[in-house]
Structure formats: C-alpha cells, structure tokens
Amino acid sequence: QLVESGGGSVQRGRSLRLSCAASGDHLNYYTIGWFRQAPGKEREGVACIRSLDDATVYADSVKGRFTIYRDDSKKTVSLQVNNLEPADTANYSCAALPGSPEKPCDLSGRLYLYWGQGTQVSVSS
Numbered sequence: 001q002l003v004e005s006g007g008g009s010v011q012r013g014r015s016l017r018l019s020c021a022a023s024g025d026h027l028n029y030y031t032i033g034w035f036r037q038a039p040g041k042e043r044e045g046v047a048c049i050r051s052l053d054d055a056t057v058y059a060d061s062v063k064g065r066f067t068i069y070r071d072d073s074k075k076t077v078s079l080q081v082n083n084l085e086p087a088d089t090a091n092y093s094c095a096a097l098p099g100s101p102e103k104p105c106d107l108s109g110r111l112y113l114y115w116g117q118g119t120q121v122s123v124s125s
Contacts, residue, residue, distance in 0.1 A: 017079070034092060
C-alpha cells in the first residue's frame with residue numbers, strides 16, 4: 001500500500017515536499033513515479049526515479065522546479081516542488097513498479113502496478 005503525504009494549500013512561489021511511503025516494504029526495490037490530476041483534466045506524469053540507478057525523468061512542465069529523490073533514512077520517495085504555480089493545483093499520487101526497466105522510467109503510468117490515493121496540492125495566486 002502506498003501512502004502520500006505533504007500536500008497543502010499554498011500561495012504561488014511557495015514550496016512543498018511530497019512523500020511516498022509503502023507499508024511493509026522498502027521502496028528502494030521499486031521504480032517510483034509521481035503523477036497528478038486536476039479536475040476535468042487527464043492524469044499527467046510529472047517525475048519518476050528508476051530503482052536500478054536512481055535515474056530520473058521529468059515532464060517538461062516541471063523541469064527545474066520539481067525534484068524527485070529517495071530518502072533512504074525514511075524509506076520514502078519524495079517530490080520537492082518549488083516555485084509553485086496555480087497550474088500545479090492537482091491531486092498528486094505516487095505509483096510503484098517492482099524492479100527497474102531497462103529504458104528510462106515511464107511517465108505514461110501504464111507500467112505501474114501499485115498506486116496511492118494521493119495528496120492534494122492547491123496553489124493560489
């Protein structure tokens with residue numbers, strides 16, 4: 001089971017750190033993706049990190065503002081979101097794929113087997 005935390009309501013330009021944790025398991029053995037979905041919009045993959053080598057992939061819309069990383073001490077995968085904009089308002093969820101793909105990790109969401117319920121991020125102007 002994946003559990004996200006760290007969402008909230010902030011003003012534009014602020015930062016949040018979202019975390020993804022698994023009950024009863026260590027996320028080091030999983031490729032993890034962060035996805036977001038705003039009301040009336042399709043789900044969008046924003047970042048992922050591969051278990052093999054921690055190689056990362058980012059959506060163009062968040063490059064330079066979002067950072068995905070593993071926090072081994074907390075057994076979590078976090079998404080640092082900086083310089084938030086109202087367009088970033090969405091429900092953010094993490095997903096896990098056991099093991100590591102040979103190709104760069106995927107932002108389409110099709111390969112991930114486990115999903116969390118998400119944490120809401122709301123950005124006001």
